[in-house]
Amino acid sequence: MSSTETATLSVPGANLSYTVRGSGPVLLLIHGGNGDANVYAGIAEHLAERYTVVTYDRRGYSRSKLDNAAKEYSLETHSEDIHRLLTELTCEPAYVFGSSAGAIIGLELACHYPGQIHTLIAHEPPLTHLLSGDEQVHARHIQENLEITAQREGIVPAIRQFATLLGLDQSNGSSGRPNVEQLERLLANMNYFVMREAPAIRRHTLDLETLKTVWNGASMRIVIGGGRASYGTFPYQCAVALARQLGLEIVEFPGNHLGYVHQSQEFAMRLHIALQD
Template sequence: MPGARLRYLRRGNGPLLLLIAGGDGDAAAGADLAAHLADSYTVLTYDRRGLSGSTVHDPAQSPTVTTHADDVHLLLAALTAEPAYVFGSSIGALISLELVSRHPEQVGLLVAHEPPATQLLPEPERTSARDDQRRAEDAFQAADASAAMLTFAAFAGIDPADREPDVVLMPLGPERLPNMEYFLTHDAPAVRRHRLDLAALKEASTRIVPAVGQASAHIWAHRCARLLAEELGTPYAEFPGGHNGSVFRPRAFAATLRDVLGGRLP
């Protein structure tokens, strides 16, 4: 990749399915979801540039959402000549939507779970949502990464109790600190500044399925997904759990994702 080297993981057999994690999530963040899909799909996960095993040549240079989408474009081009399935959550949904707006031929079907696309919100919701984003960035500057991520968790409605019994939560410990700091320094501001190319998405050959959490109707990212569905004139799909449903409820989430990819939902 120009300016970076990406680490990726592939498992399973079948059509290629790329999972793009939200927040500071790396390839491991999608491991449980991938495990429930690998019998039917070749599941691809990766570390975004700057996270975990992916490196950047200039750590001070901030990637944009478009930079991340270009990375995915090159990654897919290196691995397949066929259109892939793509699932993205939160920032991962924004990245995947940007990919489709620029390279629709690479994606046969995209499931975009609760993209934080504040441009879709009417006022005063739009200003309120962007204030939430800035508060998390400010908390990082004033305190530390853990305080900022807790701020994110609050406005994203993250409920650690809403998870499957065998899911082990990843603590906000020192092993996550480099990823959290990179996300808060570079990716969180990039998300706040990004604007979707709605005209390109409407013209894209890709089938786009906006997705929401069954337990997240109270958060603005859920509303963004529903408004995106209205803009595109397409139904949205409901998935188990909340904004972190793909991580907290991977078994049930995978079952719903199979139905969406197979055309049985929404």
């Protein structure tokens, strides 16, 4: 098992809790709205044989507390956090993997700090503005219904309904029954995702022209990924649409939107291959 070190980094408005495993080139993993750094524990252990794997709780999630919880949510602020974290850890361009909201944040980092990225893998970024016709209407309905259900019935029913519509196992990747502290953290993360992050993601528009411009002028690689079991879901459709916009072929990964949780060994190997292609 690889050595593990946990530390914190003070950034404007928050303190980021992060964990470093292994040795080699830096590989930063950005989680989505389904938990915190712990969702990557499985693939991090496999990848730490080849990389210095960095996982962290994004601001507002679990151990990365906000100074002002009422401050307006900003995806750009999350990308600024990564910029500061990578600056703290390495002077070399890093490998970056982000899934779901984490993929959008990784793309924002690429727009603003392309020199910090060696290779970015964006796994199923839910950029519904890239869809058209019935696909976009369906995706926006699912997103909006998440917020409506939360307001009418509560956070947990909303998350369950959302997960069912995406065909997801609702496990958060932890084993056994959560203790009181873990349960409180899980519920707080759900609330932050549904009430703060999800509306911002639904409204967000990726600046494709900026992304294309910096990508063409930088040495970074961009890979767009989708789960083999996600075909037909709106995050997969968004990944396909983004790949098409960038003139890329979508790279398939094991499992669905949460393949890295439930098929961690296979997912880690596919991720390593994608980083080296």
